[in-house]
Amino acid sequence: MSDCSNLVEKVIEGDWKEIGKLTQDEIDCGTKPEEIISQLQHGMEVVGEKYSTGEYFLPDMMKSARCMSLAFEVLKPVVEGGSFGKLGKVVIGTVKSDMHDIGKNIVTGFLKGVGFEVIDLGADVSEDRFAEEVMRHQPDILGLSSLLTTTMHQIGVVIKKLEETGLRSRVKVIAGGAPVTQKFALSMGADAYAEDGGEAVKICKQLVKQS
């Protein structure tokens, strides 16, 4: 059963209760961790699709995200010393005055899952704090999330702060969140935009190659 179809199904159903055991089973029968990860991702992509067509709602999304992170917990020791944290370092957070964090948490899960080291600053993060943490952790990528049209200009404020503190050239900035578009993100001075977790993985991989 190395096609992981059972695992994918559980992610799509959001059935987290057995996900840890199933992941362990896959590992035990010799399925490669990369294969398991890509199947988990595939499951999440289906979930994302169902969410955007209105078949799935927020609880479905959260249940599936929980499955994914539980599976990653099981995988972690197996790939330790392998790909985890080796792809690059990402600092991520939701901008000031915005408390929405579910989307950001999903993106964080995806990035961790494929092997980025991710430092999550949480929600309602000020531009000063973003700059401090970029200074401290020296990440390859800074991820900015905004779910409110009233706070999305903060993306630009953070980037300006990075410029003022001389940090801008040392880090790639990627922005996202439902009201944010590619055009808007770039107009705020970001290097990239991603629509969802799967895209974020692709684009972050490209960004670390560039830097």
Next chain:
Amino acid sequence: MAPDNSSGAGSTVVIACEVMKAELEMVSRCETKLHFLDQGLHRTPKKMAALIQEKIDLVDESVNRVIIGYGLCSGGITGIRAVSCGLVVPSCHDCIAMFFGSQHAYGQAFASRPGTYYLTSGWVKAKKDPLGIIYDDYAPRHGIETAFWVMEEELKHYTHIALVDTGAGDLEFLRMKTRENCQVLKKEYLEIKGSLDYFRKLIYGPYDKSDFLEIAPGEEVTERMFLELDT
């Protein structure tokens, strides 16, 4: 629909979210035609505009003005337009500002404590308060345990649940419901004096630039119109 010329000002049609039904009914005189759309629309902003447009298209040509009872709602109203008359649109990003009475008042509250979840009569009535969502929406599909887990995750970083009292609805009942939410979900209770001013102005003017957009016939509502106001 016969045009209403009794006031000389021609007729007005209001197309609004159900969340503000009680407030709009309190301020409107009976000749104003009010149409309400389902409150759940805001969860899928990408689908909103088409549904609102459908209602605008049904408006009789004799109507002089269509009034929209929505905030920008994450782009949910971008693209709407009326062909034969002008539109009046509140220039707030989310409708909560309307219950506060002005964008200024909401802006101050929002900046001072972002971790606040606001409730009004409309939200409570539609069972869209956190406990209402748990029992009425999440639990039937996911079971009560998961329903609580989802809501607790959602509100993890929130410290307060605030009742915005506009005078609409039964205040004692709303207080009880808000307190119950606070108790069960372990949040602080807040009560904020709201106002009917924004709703009154929405129907009768004056349309101050700080709180309203006046859209010409044929012109589309764009997100830029809202963002430009902030800068």
